Amino acid sequence: MSQETYLTIKGRLTADPELRYAPSGSAVTNFTVAVRAQKFDKQANEWKDQPTKFWRCSAWDQGKLARAQNIANLLKKSDNVIVYGELVTREYETKEGEKRSVDEIRVESIGKDLTFHGQAYAANEAPEQQDGGNWGGNEPAVGGGWGDQPTNQSTSPGGWG
Structure with missing residues (x-):
């Protein structure tokens, strides 16, 4: 070496x-x-x-x-x-x-x-995809950018569906 x-x-x-x-x-x-x-x-x-x-x-x-x-x-x-x-x-x-x-x-x-860097998400919130998609919940996406906070709360704990 x-x-x-x-x-x-x-x-x-x-x-x-x-x-x-x-x-x-x-x-x-x-x-x-x-x-x-x-x-x-x-x-x-x-x-x-x-x-x-x-x-x-x-x-x-x-x-x-x-x-x-x-x-x-x-x-x-x-x-x-x-x-x-x-x-x-x-x-x-x-x-x-x-x-x-x-x-x-x-x-x-x-x-x-x-x-x-950035902002941490609460345990029951998931960030949205750039195209407005949802990362695991069943409800429709709100907003459309990474910086938007989700307004719908998933009923499943953990945020990843």
């Missing part, structure tokens, strides 16, 4: 992902994820915020896998994301000739963290 270090981070995008193309034509998307950790203080019996860490990330397209383009098209500033990838150290030279290095995550997979 090789010496790669893989990380999973959960945080928020600090800006819209930036899509670029290498001279070879390969697409790469760069973005930064802010991770704000908390630590439990036993003496104060409460959670304390730790300094925010900023992780630079890069994602490349690979053949038919359009990871970089998908990230640039589907994610935006302040989206909560979960990122999994390899920790790599990249070296570069500044315009003044100074040699520097930076740690970044080469993204293998990424997804939106839905923990705080």
Whole structure:
């Protein structure tokens, strides 16, 4: 097994992902994820915020896998994301000739963290389908969009019919 270090981070995008193309034509998307950790203080019996860490990330397209383009098209500033990838150290030279290095995550997979997105439904309510369909109850659908709250209550518990 090789010496790669893989990380999973959960945080928020600090800006819209930036899509670029290498001279070879390969697409790469760069973005930064802010991770704000908390630590439990036993003496104060409460959670304390730790300094925010900023992780630079890069994602490349690979053949038919359009990871970089998908990230640039589907994610935006302040989206909560979960990122999994390899920790790599990249070296570069500044315009003044100074040699520097930076740690970044080469993204293998990424997804939106839905923990705080949207609205939760009550146990006896089910969301409606986009076309106005019903997800398991026998009554006709009301409204037609995902954001509409159902006005008919199903008589069956659990909401899934």
